Amino acid sequence: MSGHSSKTTVGALPDTTVKSPYVPVALTWLVWSLFAASIAVLAARIRVGGSWEIPGVIAIDGLTVLMWVVVTFFSGIVHSYSRRYMTGSAHETRFFVTVFGFTAAVMGLVAADHVALFGLLWLAMGLLMSKLIGTARGWRQAQAAARVARNYFFASSALLGVALTALWWTTGATTVSGIAAADDALGGPVWLIAAGALVLAAMIQSALVPFHGWLLSSMTAPTPASALMHAGFVNAGGILLARFASVITVDATFMLAVVAVGGASAIGGKLLKSVQTDIKGKLGCSTIGQMGFMIMQAGLGFFGAAITHLILHGFYKAYQFLSSGERIEHIGPSRAGTRTGGPVTSVVGVVVTLLTGLGGGALFAVLTGKGLNADSGLLLTFFVVIATLHAARNAIQHTSLSTTARYGAVPLVFFPAIVIYAAVYEGVSALLMIDTAATELTILHGIIAAVFVGIYIGIETGVHENSQRLYVALLNASQPSSETLLTSTEDYNEY
Known part of the structure; x- marks a missing residue:
């Protein structure tokens, strides 16, 4: 089945x-x-x-x-x-x-x-x-x-x-x-x-x-x-x-x-x-x-x-x-062991992802005016691109498209999503009338962004999967309260 x-x-x-x-x-x-x-x-x-x-x-x-x-x-x-x-x-x-x-x-x-x-x-x-x-x-x-x-x-x-x-x-x-x-x-x-x-x-x-x-x-x-x-x-x-x-x-x-x-x-x-x-x-x-x-x-x-x-x-x-x-x-057991959530890690995949992200960032900056100056708007554009690109790739991860087809599918989903994001952002900002409090970029901003990107790339390429200690730590951190677990080992112990 x-x-x-x-x-x-x-x-x-x-x-x-x-x-x-x-x-x-x-x-x-x-x-x-x-x-x-x-x-x-x-x-x-x-x-x-x-x-x-x-x-x-x-x-x-x-x-x-x-x-x-x-x-x-x-x-x-x-x-x-x-x-x-x-x-x-x-x-x-x-x-x-x-x-x-x-x-x-x-x-x-x-x-x-x-x-x-x-x-x-x-x-x-x-x-x-x-x-x-x-x-x-x-x-x-x-x-x-x-x-x-x-x-x-x-x-x-x-x-x-x-x-x-x-x-x-x-x-x-x-x-x-x-x-x-x-x-x-x-x-x-x-x-x-x-x-x-x-x-x-x-x-x-x-x-x-x-x-x-x-x-x-x-x-x-x-x-x-x-x-x-x-x-x-x-x-x-x-x-x-x-x-x-x-x-x-x-x-x-x-x-x-x-x-x-x-x-x-x-x-x-x-x-x-x-x-x-x-x-x-x-x-x-x-x-x-x-x-x-x-x-x-x-x-x-x-x-x-x-x-x-x-x-x-x-x-x-x-x-x-x-x-x-x-x-x-729609997701059967035969696909349970397939790692479909990760990106294409080949040279072509990396190039396509980078070019798509850069193009999306430039588009968002032009549409919203954010990211055109050396202030926190640059980081806003950067993080919007990451979040939207991640969502676009998730949207096609369980499709039956071939690896080659996914190269083109991600930009086709990503660019309209960026346009929608920018349009909604402009409309919301005009309606809210909350003053934007953009701040000057500092070295600490750069460090936070660099650490974020480094860890994100490590996750996307699966580097974190090589550490059993990290896996156990994440598994423990993601456990719900023991009282809310539907089953426990004691439920199967007849003695």
Whole structure:
């Protein structure tokens, strides 16, 4: 049983339009209605502009309406997909209520202006996601995974509380917009505590290394919940840093540290992925790496690029999770030992990859104006090219194309992807109206970039596979909490 297997169906598929309970149907229609309304609000925002707010409570800006559109779209997809996926489950109604509640919490979070409201919605978002992870109440491993995630989210919320309290203490402002307006008052030890706590809270929520344990322990979640988690929830870290951009950009050295943190997770996610054997595990490690790229972009001062990355990654990862069952079907045992994820390491492959990357970088620079000067925009272009080229190559890695055909297939996928990335970035930046905080390049930037490239090339060429010690270390680092493992050696010990 190898290669492509035929699709067989045991019995009739459920008729969701007839048998679905009222609550899932109503909430699915409601969330799609919210999506339509969000598009209308976005159009009005683009056309009219201005400030829409309830002073001191909520403020609707470009980031708010953009996230409303993105969040309601992903939620609508998950609701519609779950109509069939959850049919017949005893947890169906509770699952839909929780998903919709999570959607509402995120929509409120991106509109919240008062720091207390922002902090409460951040906590609510985490608690609702932990409920989705533990949807199956009678499943011990699922409940253990929910507890692990909940502990991480409590820690993230506590750090955010510390940051918001420190910012209030420093600026006297009780709103997010007030803190942004009082950026002249930021600095010193209290600012450092606030900025550090913000970054740590973002790292936990976005499952960056070393806080990735909750994400790898959450594989017991229903597939639609995983899609919502990887396409939406983990993006909260980027949204948090964009909201408090004025705090993060006070000191260039601190921003460099954020770049280093993101780079470590980008590489760490790729290394962890190399030892995964199941599809959801690979997708989880991919998310860890991609969130690292997102944090790097924020550290470089390009928050519009970070928001662009989380949006495009959300679309990609939602599709990957919701189609993960199809991937299992199409990859047979005969191909299990074939190393298809790596690049072509021949001279021709290296030349084609380099020329494709250089061409894509030049195209991105021309379209966005980033990378034309000797500042952090050059690194932004560099990392965008790496992330996009990696995604393009992943898109064709399981195709039946010959090695020679892949030489041409990668550029055919990569160049349109770069154009789309640049176009979305320009649109997002115009809508957000967040000042770009590009910094001068330093020797430390060069060292970080050189180390990143060196490790990345080592992974791509398979050098890391020669170290058994590294393999064991990665295998241990990628293990979920022992309580969440579906089986253990003790389960097979009759004595």
